[in-house]
Amino acid sequence: MSFIGPKLLSHIDERLHEAFPHQRNTPFGGCSIILVGDLGQLPPVKDIPLYAGTSHGSALWNTFNTVITLDTTFRQQGDNITQVTFRNILQNIRDANPTIDDYNILMSRTNSFLSEEEICSFHDSMHLFPINAQTMVHNKQMMKSLNTPIARSIAEDDNTYSSVSSKDEQLERIVLLCNGEKVMLTSNLWVSAGLVNGSLGKIVTIFYKESTAPPQIPTFVVVDFPKYIGPPWDERNPTHLPIPAVKRNDRTQIPLKMAWALTIHKSRGMTLPKATIDIGKIERQGLTFTAISRVPSLQDLWINPAFSFDRYSKMNRNNI
Numbered sequence: 001m002s003f004i005g006p007k008l009l010s011h012i013d014e015r016l017h018e019a020f021p022h023q024r025n026t027p028f029g030g031c032s033i034i035l036v037g038d039l040g041q042l043p044p045v046k047d048i049p050l051y052a053g054t055s056h057g058s059a060l061w062n063t064f065n066t067v068i069t070l071d072t073t074f075r076q077q078g079d080n081i082t083q084v085t086f087r088n089i090l091q092n093i094r095d096a097n098p099t100i101d102d103y104n105i106l107m108s109r110t111n112s113f114l115s116e117e118e119i120c121s122f123h124d125s126m127h128l129f130p131i132n133a134q135t136m137v138h139n140k141q142m143m144k145s146l147n148t149p150i151a152r153s154i155a156e157d158d159n160t161y162s163s164v165s166s167k168d169e170q171l172e173r174i175v176l177l178c179n180g181e182k183v184m185l186t187s188n189l190w191v192s193a194g195l196v197n198g199s200l201g202k203i204v205t206i207f208y209k210e211s212t213a214p215p216q217i218p219t220f221v222v223v224d225f226p227k228y229i230g231p232p233w234d235e236r237n238p239t240h241l242p243i244p245a246v247k248r249n250d251r252t253q254i255p256l257k258m259a260w261a262l263t264i265h266k267s268r269g270m271t272l273p274k275a276t277i278d279i280g281k282i283e284r285q286g287l288t289f290t291a292i293s294r295v296p297s298l299q300d301l302w303i304n305p306a307f308s309f310d311r312y313s314k315m316n317r318n319n320i
Contacts, residue, residue: 001037002268002286005047006057013060027063035064040094042265042286049285075271075296086298093289098313109298110306122302126272127261128291130280139258143181150178151206151214155253170197171246171253177206177221184262185225187246187255193230195241198270200259201225204240220244221254264291271295276302283314 013028020029043049050061076087089102111119129135143150153175170186181203189195201223209219220242232238246255264279268290277291295301 001035001050002039002041003037003044004035004050005044006050006053006055006061007047008044008057009050009060010055010057013056027060033064038094040286040289041268042284042290045265075293078297082299083297089298090289090293093292093315096316098309098316100309103309103312105298106292106303106312107306109301110303112306114302119302122274122276125274125276125302126259126267126294128264128267128275128277128294129261130264130278130282130287132263134278135261135263138261140176142260143176143178143258146178146180148178148180150176151218153177153217153254154215155251156217158250158252171248171251171255172257173251173253174215175254175256176258177203177218177254177256179203179205182259183223183256184259184266185223185243185255186257187248189243189246189255190230194227195225195230198266199225199227203256204237207242217245217252217254221256223256267291267294272300274300274302276304278305279303279307279311281311283311288312288315 012033016029016031017024020031023030039049039051050058052058073087076083076090078084085105089105092099092102107113127135127138129138155171155173155175157173172186183201183203185195185199185201186197188197203221204224205222207219207222208214208216212219222240223243224237224240226239228239228241233242234240243254243256245252264277264287267275272294273296275291275295277294279288279291292301
């Protein structure tokens, strides 16, 4: 539910009224609605938290009067002192209650305290940044380090029926592709099999039709998705799948993007085995909590660069 703002909740309400017109005067067309999630995470993109504001969507939020609180943490499991400490730190961050003791423990995961061998172990980890520009720089650096040919896939935009094409923000105009590239799927291709927007994988091969070549869109890109659970396309490699171009609105493009690094906002809901994080200089509601809580334990975290206690304490002053 942290992904949903008052605007989207209002649209859901309107659509259900259309589907169930006999319940037009009842919220959500009389349907039972269950919201699941954590409002301590970052707020929705281009919207505000459900509980904020005075719009129709915010009024709908106030109609939810049954709350069930789940009190078992599954991502950071374990009863040893290290795990208990990490969970307590995360709870304090979520509650916007920064303490100097928590800060000092987090700083033990910075360059000054980690060995060179441990830092090297994070080289291939997901890097989380507060803004898109930093993400793009890191992704391009990692792609360049592969030292392999790179194909540009330029989207096909159809403006036949509109003077201004209504592009889908998740289909990028130019996609850079190469073997060995870490990528994220940007479209729900097969939800039940695990091919959803946000699925992470690695490019194995890029296929073009005869007489076609970059910057044309490839016929398909074979990607290894470790969490794919559907029937195999290749019996020898059951998690390798061909990803073709998709069309949404007026744009056709391969639904992939580089994913050595992501914005903290994009990482919401993910569990990462290891992560390198940069929380930046400006706090937004839930930014620090979302970033640090992506990993199962404190040892799976590399904070780079280190941040000051003043920056850390800003979450309290910015709490909504």
